[in-house]
Every structure is written in C-alpha cells, then in structure tokens.
Amino acid sequence: MSETAATPPPVLSIRDLKTYFVTGAGTARAVDGVSLDLRPGETLGIVGESGSGKTVTSLSILRLIPEPPGHIMPGSLIEFEGRNLLTLSPAELRAVRGNQIAMVFQEPMSSLNPVFTVGDQIAEVARVHLGLSKPEAWIRAVDMLNQVGVPDADARAYEYPHQLSGGTCQRVMIAMALMCRPKILIADEPTTALDVTVQAQILELLEKTQADMGMAVMLITHDLGIVAGAADRVVVMYAGQVVETSATRDLFAAPLHPYTAGLLASVPRLESGRGVLKGIPGSVPPATDWPPGCRFHPRCPHAWDRCRTEEPPLLSGPRPGQSARCWLVQEPARRKPPAP
Amino acid sequence: MGGAWLIRRIAAAAAIVFAVTSLTFVAIHLAPGSPFLPPPDRPVDTAVVARLNRQFGLDRPLPAQYVLYLRNLSRGNLGYAFSRGQSVRDALGTALPNTLLLAGTALALDLGLGLVLGVILAARARRTTDVVLSNVTLFIYSVPAFWLGLVLVFVFADWLHWFPPGFTSSPGLSDSLPFLGQVGDRLHHLALPALTLGLVGAAGTARYQRAALLETLGREFVRTARAKGVRERRVLLVHALRNSLLPLITLAGLSLPFLLTGSVLIESVFSWPGMGRLATDAVLARDHALVTAVAIVASALVVTGSLLADVLYAAADPRIRERAA
Amino acid sequence: MARPTLALVGATVVTIAAVELLRRRTQAQGSARRFFAHPGGVWGLRVLMFFAVMAALAPLIAPYDPAAQPGIVTLQNAPPSWAHPLGTDAYSSDIWSRLIYGGRVSLGVALLATLVAMTVGVTIGAVAGYARGWIDAVLMRLVDIGLAVPRIFMLLLAVAYWNRIPLTLLVLLLGLTGWFTTSRLVRAEALSLRGRPFVDAARALGASPARVLIRHLLPAALAPIIVSAVLSVGNVMLLEAGLSFLGFGVQPPTPSWGTMVADGQAQLALAPWTSFFPGLTIAIVVMSWNAVGDALRDAFDPRPEHA
Numbered sequence: 001m002s003e004t005a006a007t008p009p010p011v012l013s014i015r016d017l018k019t020y021f022v023t024g025a026g027t028a029r030a031v032d033g034v035s036l037d038l039r040p041g042e043t044l045g046i047v048g049e050s051g052s053g054k055t056v057t058s059l060s061i062l063r064l065i066p067e068p069p070g071h072i073m074p075g076s077l078i079e080f081e082g083r084n085l086l087t088l089s090p091a092e093l094r095a096v097r098g099n100q101i102a103m104v105f106q107e108p109m110s111s112l113n114p115v116f117t118v119g120d121q122i123a124e125v126a127r128v129h130l131g132l133s134k135p136e137a138w139i140r141a142v143d144m145l146n147q148v149g150v151p152d153a154d155a156r157a158y159e160y161p162h163q164l165s166g167g168t169c170q171r172v173m174i175a176m177a178l179m180c181r182p183k184i185l186i187a188d189e190p191t192t193a194l195d196v197t198v199q200a201q202i203l204e205l206l207e208k209t210q211a212d213m214g215m216a217v218m219l220i221t222h223d224l225g226i227v228a229g230a231a232d233r234v235v236v237m238y239a240g241q242v243v244e245t246s247a248t249r250d251l252f253a254a255p256l257h258p259y260t261a262g263l264l265a266s267v268p269r270l271e272s273g274r275g276v277l278k279g280i281p282g283s284v285p286p287a288t289d290w291p292p293g294c295r296f297h298p299r300c301p302h303a304w305d306r307c308r309t310e311e312p313p314l315l316s317g318p319r320p321g322q323s324a325r326c327w328l329v330q331e332p333a334r335r336k337p338p339a340p
Numbered sequence: 341m342g343g344a345w346l347i348r349r350i351a352a353a354a355a356i357v358f359a360v361t362s363l364t365f366v367a368i369h370l371a372p373g374s375p376f377l378p379p380p381d382r383p384v385d386t387a388v389v390a391r392l393n394r395q396f397g398l399d400r401p402l403p404a405q406y407v408l409y410l411r412n413l414s415r416g417n418l419g420y421a422f423s424r425g426q427s428v429r430d431a432l433g434t435a436l437p438n439t440l441l442l443a444g445t446a447l448a449l450d451l452g453l454g455l456v457l458g459v460i461l462a463a464r465a466r467r468t469t470d471v472v473l474s475n476v477t478l479f480i481y482s483v484p485a486f487w488l489g490l491v492l493v494f495v496f497a498d499w500l501h502w503f504p505p506g507f508t509s510s511p512g513l514s515d516s517l518p519f520l521g522q523v524g525d526r527l528h529h530l531a532l533p534a535l536t537l538g539l540v541g542a543a544g545t546a547r548y549q550r551a552a553l554l555e556t557l558g559r560e561f562v563r564t565a566r567a568k569g570v571r572e573r574r575v576l577l578v579h580a581l582r583n584s585l586l587p588l589i590t591l592a593g594l595s596l597p598f599l600l601t602g603s604v605l606i607e608s609v610f611s612w613p614g615m616g617r618l619a620t621d622a623v624l625a626r627d628h629a630l631v632t633a634v635a636i637v638a639s640a641l642v643v644t645g646s647l648l649a650d651v652l653y654a655a656a657d658p659r660i661r662e663r664a665a
Numbered sequence: 666m667a668r669p670t671l672a673l674v675g676a677t678v679v680t681i682a683a684v685e686l687l688r689r690r691t692q693a694q695g696s697a698r699r700f701f702a703h704p705g706g707v708w709g710l711r712v713l714m715f716f717a718v719m720a721a722l723a724p725l726i727a728p729y730d731p732a733a734q735p736g737i738v739t740l741q742n743a744p745p746s747w748a749h750p751l752g753t754d755a756y757s758s759d760i761w762s763r764l765i766y767g768g769r770v771s772l773g774v775a776l777l778a779t780l781v782a783m784t785v786g787v788t789i790g791a792v793a794g795y796a797r798g799w800i801d802a803v804l805m806r807l808v809d810i811g812l813a814v815p816r817i818f819m820l821l822l823a824v825a826y827w828n829r830i831p832l833t834l835l836v837l838l839l840g841l842t843g844w845f846t847t848s849r850l851v852r853a854e855a856l857s858l859r860g861r862p863f864v865d866a867a868r869a870l871g872a873s874p875a876r877v878l879i880r881h882l883l884p885a886a887l888a889p890i891i892v893s894a895v896l897s898v899g900n901v902m903l904l905e906a907g908l909s910f911l912g913f914g915v916q917p918p919t920p921s922w923g924t925m926v927a928d929g930q931a932q933l934a935l936a937p938w939t940s941f942f943p944g945l946t947i948a949i950v951v952m953s954w955n956a957v958g959d960a961l962r963d964a965f966d967p968r969p970e971h972a
Binding site: 062064066068090094095096097098099102103105107110111112113114115116124125128129173176 | 466558559560561563564565566567568569570571572579582583586657
C-alpha cells in the first residue's frame with residue numbers, strides 16, 4: 001500500500017484474509033488473500049458482483065462466518081486498535097461487536113427478530129454494552145430512533161418489525177448499530193432491498209451520522225452509482241481477491257483493471273442514446289475452481305499468455321493510492337483499444 | 341384476537357365431534373354380534389334376549405335409535421353401559437379422570453424434558469454429546485411404549501421394588517392412610533406409567549425442538565444478535581428459542597392423540613383403570629353406548645387440544661394476532 | 666447349529682454387500698450422495714436390509730421350528746444359552762427362531778399397510794387438490810374427522826367386527842386408518858401445482874386431469890411422499906405391535922413381535938427375556954426406519970445447517 005507520511009494509520013487493517021468454505025463439491029475459496037485498509041473517518045466502498053467475496057470479507061471482520069462449513073484460515077490478520085480480531089477470545093470479541101465495530105445487513109426485515117419490539121432490540125445493545133437498566137436503555141433507544149429520522153419514535157418503538165416498512169426497519173438497524181458510537185460501521189448492501197427513494201434517504205442518513213460521529217464506514221455494494229456518490233475510496237473485488245484500489249474520482253475517470261472498466265461500461269447512461277448494453281462476457285467462475293493465472297483472464301479482452309499462467313500481485317498504479325491486480329500496469333502497451 | 345375467527349373454529353370443532361359421534365354410533369350398531377349374545381356354551385332362552393333387546397330399545401330401526409340417542413345426549417344422558425352394569429356417566433366418571441391424570445402428567449414430562457433436551461442437542465449440535473444423545477433419543481422415540489413400560493416394571497418394580505407394578509393406588513391399604521399418605525401413594529403408583537409415556541413423548545419433542553432450533557439459528561436475525569455482541573447463551577435461549585417455542589405450542593396440542601393412543605396400551609400394562617381399558621373392554625363386549633361415549637370423549641379431547649393450540653399460538657405470535665384481528 | 670449360523674453370517678455379508686453396491690450404483694445422483702453421507706441413515710439401511718434378508722431366508726437361518734414345543738415342562742422359560750441364544754418362551758419354543766419368523770409378519774404387515782395408506786392418501790390428496798370446490802371440501806372434512814379420532818380407537822372399533830381378524834384384513838384396516846396426513850401433503854402439492862400456468866396450457870392442449878396429475882404432480886411430490894411413507898412404516902409397526910399385544914392384531918399361533926411381547930408379559934418377573942428381545946427388535950427396526958426417513962428427508966431437501 002502506498003501511503004505518504006501524512007496519512008494517519010488505518011483504523012482497520014486486513015492482511016491476507018482467507019475464508020474458505022468446505023462443501024460437498026469441494027472447498028470454496030470465497031475470500032482468497034484479501035488485504036485492505038480502512039482509514040479513520042473515511043467511507044470505503046467495496047464493490048463487486050455476487051460471488052466476488054465482498055460480503056464474506058465483511059462478515060469475516062466480526063467473525064460472523066458460520067464455523068462448520070466456513071473457516072477463516074490461520075495466517076489471516078485483521079488488526080483493530082493494535083489487536084488481531086481473529087485471535088480474540090469470545091468475550092473480547094463480544095466486547096467489540098456492536099460496540100466499537102457495528103454492522104448493518106442487507107435484508108432489514110429478516111435481520112430483525114420478529115417476536116421482539118424494535119424498541120427492545122435497540123435497547124438490548126445498550127444493556128449489553130453500556131450496562132443500562134431496562135427503562136434507561138428504552139429511553140436511549142427511542143432517542144436513537146428519533147436521531148435516525150423515524151417519525152413518532154415513541155410509538156414506533158413498541159411495534160414489531162413486520163409492522164414497519166423496509167426503510168424504517170433499516171433505520172432501526174442503523175439505530176442499533178449507532179447506539180454505542182462505534183468507530184467503524186460495516187454496511188453490507190444496506191439499500192439493495194429498498195426502493196430507490198428510500199435508498200437515497202438511507203445513504204443520506206449514513207453520511208450525516210458519519211459526519212456527526214466521525215466514524216469510518218465500510219460500504220459494501222454492487223451498485224457503482226452508490227459508490228460514486230458516497231465513497232471516498234473504492235476497493236473492487238473479483239473472484240475472492242482485491243483487483244483494484246483507488247480514490248473514487250480516479251476509479252471512475254481512469255480505471256486500471258479491465259474488470260473495473262467492464263463494470264463501468266455496463267452501466268447504462270442516459271446520454272449514450274440507444275445501443276447494445278455492454279456486459280462483460282462470461283460469468284464469475286465458481287469459488288471451488290478459480291482459473292489459473294489471473295482469475296479474470298477468461299473474460300478479459302486484453303489477456304495474453306502471461307495472464308493465463310502468472311497470477312499478478314497488486315501493482316501500484318500511476319496515481320497515489322491506486323493499485324490494480326493486472327499485468328497491464330507493468331505492460332500498458334498491451335492494452336487493446338476499446339471496441340467501437 | 342378476532343371473535344369471529346374463534347367462533348368459526350369452535351363451530352368447526354363441534355361439527356367434527358358431532359360427525360364422529362354419528363359415525364361411531366352407526367358403526368358400532370352395524371357391528372356383528374350384540375351385547376346380549378350369550379356365549380355358545382351357555383344357551384339362553386331367545387325370549388329373554390328379545391325382551392332385553394326391547395327393553396333397551398335395540399329392536400327399533402337404526403334411525404329411530406339414533407334420534408333417541410341424540411335426544412338423550414342433549415339432556416346429558418349418555419346411556420347405560422350393559423357390560424359394566426352402570427350408567428355410562430358413572431363409568432366415564434371414574435375412568436376419565438384417571439386417564440387425564442396419566443396423560444396430563446405424561447404431557448408435562450414430555451414437554452419439560454423434551455424442551456430441555458432439544459435445547460441441549462441444538463446447542464451442542466454435531467459434537468459428540470449431540471451425536472450420542474440424538475441416537476439415544478431416536479431409540480427411545482422408536483421404542484414400543486408398552487414394551488418400555490414392561491422394562492420399567494421389571495427393573496423398578498419386580499427387581500428393585502422401588503415402585504408398584506400397577507393400579508392407581510395400593511388396594512386395601514390406601515383407604516386407611518391419612519390424606520397426604522393417600523396422595524403420596526397415588527403419586528407412587530403414577531410414577532412408572534407416566535414416566536413411560538412421558539419419556540417416549542419427550543424423545544419426539546426433543547427431536548422436533550432440536551430441528552426447529554437449528555433452523556432458527558440459521559436465520560438472519562440471529563446473525564444480527566451476534567453482531568450486536570450478545571453472548572451466545574442469550575442468543576440461543578432468548579433470541580432463537582422464543583421463535584421456535586411457537587411451534588412447540590402446536591406440537592403440544594397435537595400430542596393428545598399420541599397420549600390417548602399410548603394410554604390404551606400403557607393402561608393395559610399397568611392395570612390402570614382409565615379410558616383405554618374402558619374402550620377395549622367396551623369394544624369386545626359390543627357395548628354400544630359406552631363405545632360411542634368413549635369415541636365422543638376421545639375426539640372431543642383431540643379437537644379441543646388442537647383448538648387450544650391454535651388459540652395459544654395466535655396469542656403468542658404477534659404476526660398472527662394482527663391477521664386474525 | 667452350524668448351518669443356521671453359517672446362513673446368518675451369509676445374510677450379514679449379503680446385507681453389507683448390497684448396501685455398498687447400492688451406494689456405488691447411485692453415486693451420480695446428488696440426493697443419493699447426500700443420503701450416504703449420513704452415517705445414521707446408512708446404518709438404518711443396513712439393519713433394515715438385514716432383517717429383510719433374514720425374513721426371506723427364515724427357513725435357512727432359524728435353528729428351530731418356531732411352532733415347536735419340544736419340552737413344555739423341562740425347557741420352558743429357559744434363559745439364554747448356547748443352545749437357545751435368546752432363551753425359550755412359556756411354551757418352550759425357541760425365541761430366536763420365533764423372532765425370525767415373526768419378522769416376516771411384522772415387516773410384511775407394516776410394509777403392505779403403508780402401501781395401502783400411501784395409495785389411498787396420494788389419490789385422495791391429488792383429487793382434492795386438483796378438483797378443488799366441493800369435492801375438496803368434502804374430502805378434507807373427511808380427513809379432519811379421520812384425524813380427530815386417535816387411530817387406535819378406529820382400529821379397535823373395526824376389529825370389533827371380527828372375532829379373529831384375518832391378516833389381510835388387518836393390513837387393510839391399518840392402511841385405511843393411516844392415509845390422512847399423506848392426503849393433506851399431496852393436496853398441498855396439488856394446489857400449488859394447480860395454480861401454475863403450465864397446467865392451464867396443458868388443459869388447453871386437451872390433456873386430461875389424470876394425465877396432468879400423473880405426469881407432473883407425482884414427480885414433484887415424490888420426495889415428500891417417500892419420506893412420509895418411510896417414516897410411517899415405523900409407526901405402523903408400533904401400532905401393529907400394540908394391537909397384537911392387546912390381542913386384537915395378529916392372532917396366535919402366527920408369531921409377530923407384538924404377540925411375543927404379550928406372551929412374555931405373564932412371566933415378566935421370572936423370565937424377562939421372553940418379552941425383552943422381541944420388544945428390543947421392534948425398537949431397533951423402527952429406529953432404523955426413522956433413521957432412514959430422516960436421512961432421506963435431508964437428502965431430498967438439503968439445508969446448509971443440517972446434520
């Protein structure tokens with residue numbers, strides 16, 4: 001990682017994370033050597049298609065991977081406040097979860113317990129971590145609901161998840177996450193299950209609270225549009241690996257990795273008029289069977305022999321903070337001109 | 341909860357009981373052999389048989405008997421149990437409480453033990469404890485209840501002499517005991533039969549609970565609870581269990597047929613004077629009134645049990661409460 | 666004693682070989698692979714196959730004639746010994762031999778009765794779910810009534826008609842009292858199928874309801890039906906054993922495991938093995954049916970967390 005002396009140390013550091021799943025069909029190497037940094041106060045977007053490993057990466061941070069089929073391999077390191085999260089005792093880990101690092105999930109309705117009121121569920125965080133009594137925690141919970149923009153919070157707190165809309169449920173999840181003013185908020189596809197208008201509201205809420213609390217946000221999504229608006233830096237993932245890291249503006253202006261370029265090209269634009277939608281040919285290979293060499297080579301228009309045999313490491317690109325897992329960074333001449 | 345919904349359910353339940361009553365009535369009356377058929381080695385004057393038939397209205401056509409029966413039923417008159425020389429009311433009066441006592445105790449044991457065991461199995465899922473205990477549970481679930489009863493009788497009554505081999509109380513002795521002594525004596529006699537039924541039931545409940553709990557543990561809100569930093573024990577016992585307790589209510593309501601079936605066999609093993617014994621004797625003797633009455637009571641119990649389960653489930657699950665309202 | 670023992674060993678070998686052969690032959694199927702990954706299910710299959718082979722080869726494996734009463738005074742209620750591995754009963758018959766022959770009856774009755782129940786249940790469920798309307802309503806009320814009365818009471822009532830119930834009739838009665846849950850299951854599948862557009866398309870092309878049901882419903886519902894059937898065989902075995910125990914089921918002198926337990930009840934204190942071994946056998950076989958049923962259920966409908 002190229003960092004100048006002026007940048008503050010990252011609040012979260014992932015080094016060589018490997019999370020594998022043992023299935024009947026073989027071992028799925030869902031996350032296969034991922035390294036990234038999260039800087040204090042920034043919003044880091046993690047982008048990728050389904051199967052890229054982005055969700056598994058986010059779940060691995062708080063060790064929420066179901067253990068029988070899944071295993072976080074030894075040798076992986078996730079450093080937070082000088083400690084490796086992966087080697088914490090269960091009690092120490094629990095002290096971090098929901099307290100210093102909080103998480104928001106994709107399906108807000110199913111992520112909430114159907115038989116408890118939302119007020120109880122939010123209050124629970126305060127009772128577990130802040131030692132508050134039931135009435136005290138309830139007051140805090142209602143206050144939090146207010147802060148996340150739920151109208152008539154006193155009444156809403158007594159309701160059950162199924163009585164609320166998706167957007168409200170997501171606000172509840174965010175309220176739960178923010179109760180202890182965490183240093184990091186991991187948001188795994190927080191708006192994917194919501195309507196477009198609600199999406200915008202939730203993103204706005206996240207931005208506002210981040211500004212208020214100064215926390216770092218890890219925003220996982222497949223939607224480049226969200227990334228463009230919300231993220232400071234972007235990490236692009238493919239086939240269990242990080243394939244490009246960049247500041248948002250640089251990523252959209254001049255993507256290094258052909259996959260990123262492909263993703264950008266496949267987003268339809270109003271100005272481009274009618275034409276054929278450009279997808280990336282082929283499909284994501286199964287995690288049990290990554291291709292040899294560069295994992296993207298079967299779908300890459302620029303691929304040559306080296307790509308098929310040698311797996312490229314993350315190579316630093318021209319701009320600061322930019323890197324890509326692609327031989328084109330070393331041999332830019334091989335880049336073929338875009339098809340008309 | 342919706343009053344209309346409740347009334348509809350009760351009406352449906354009543355209809356089923358009525359249908360069962362009618363079908364049983366017809367069936368038992370069409371059965372070959374009559375209550376007064378004398379054994380072949382002791383012929384009785386046919387005139388006597390005819391007179392008895394006339395006396396109890398058995399010579400009238402079936403529809404007329406049916407109407408008469410219903411009319412009596414509405415007045416609370418369940419008829420006369422020929423084979424026992426007492427009114428059906430009295431026969432049921434002694435037998436039903438005995439069966440309810442046995443089944444009720446067994447149900448309590450079933451649910452209590454089954455729930456605890458199910459939770460333990462789910463908490464230790466796939467580890468050695470689970471593998472061993474799950475197989476033991478499967479074995480007990482597969483065991484014929486009457487055989488288990490015999491095994492328990494042999495071990496605890498015939499061999500260890502800790503418990504009596506049968507009956508509800510010590511014949512002769514119990515009347516002379518003070519009240520507490522009588523209660524103790526009854527409990528002493530209740531232990532083995534209730535344990536037999538309860539163990540087999542608990543095995544089934546535990547299996548079900550384990551599966552339900554494991555399924556709940558795979559759901560997303562459990563992941564959220566863990567992500568909040570809630571300790572694993574609370575995740576299991578509060579977050580997950582509350583969700584999988586609901587089906588247990590239904591399971592309890594549906595346990596009644598199993599308990600009644602079990603009581604027929606267990607009562608035979610332990611000479612327990614309950615409805616099961618009553619039913620078997622009545623069927624053998626072609627005692628019309630008694631058989632019909634037993635069928636009514638049995639189906640009423642089953643139907644009430646499932647109705648109660650539905651009501652409790654609706655009361656407990658906030659989602660259903662909304663829909664029914 | 667040499668030849669029966671040899672035959673027994675032979676039966677064991679055949680069983681293990683047969684299961685292995687089955688495993689190999691079905692390797693290609695995902696559901697078969699999942700089934701064989703369940704140790705409980707595989708053991709259950711082995712046990713069931715063993716008892717099936719034993720029942721088939723009964724004359725070869727049983728060392729004594731099950732009806733023989735060689736020494737009613739001297740040999741009755743003898744504890745297990747080399748000559749009689751499971752002891753003798755009150756009539757001095759060898760329990761092991763009676764167990765083997767009894768298996769024919771107990772297993773046979775349970776299997777045939779389940780077949781009857783499944784046939785009736787599938788038919789009625791399919792008709793009800795497909796036809797809907799008043800046919801469905803009537804049939805389902807019938808099912809409600811059937812479920813309201815505990816099965817054993819129904820059987821007692823039916824058994825009242827005959828003094829000594831013939832075996833075929835027993836099978837039929839057991840089957841006719843056990844189809845209710847299956848019919849609900851099949852009805853649910855039929856209802857969901859009915860709503861699909863391709864059914865209307867097929868009907869528009871002139872396909873008769875029967876054809877739609879057989880060609881489309883059955884394959885879809887096959888997995889849950891099989892699981893339901895396997896699990897219910899165990900239940901029927903317990904029910905037959907119970908009835909025979911009370912004297913209403915299989916009639917003497919035909920040995921069934923249930924009647925053997927009943928026979929042993931009178932001398933429980935002095936010769937417990939007479940009731941113990943038949944009952945234990947029932948438990949083991951029913952347990953095997955349940956284990957196979959569980960494994961099949963997981964094999965057909967795999968869920969990530971399932972053990």
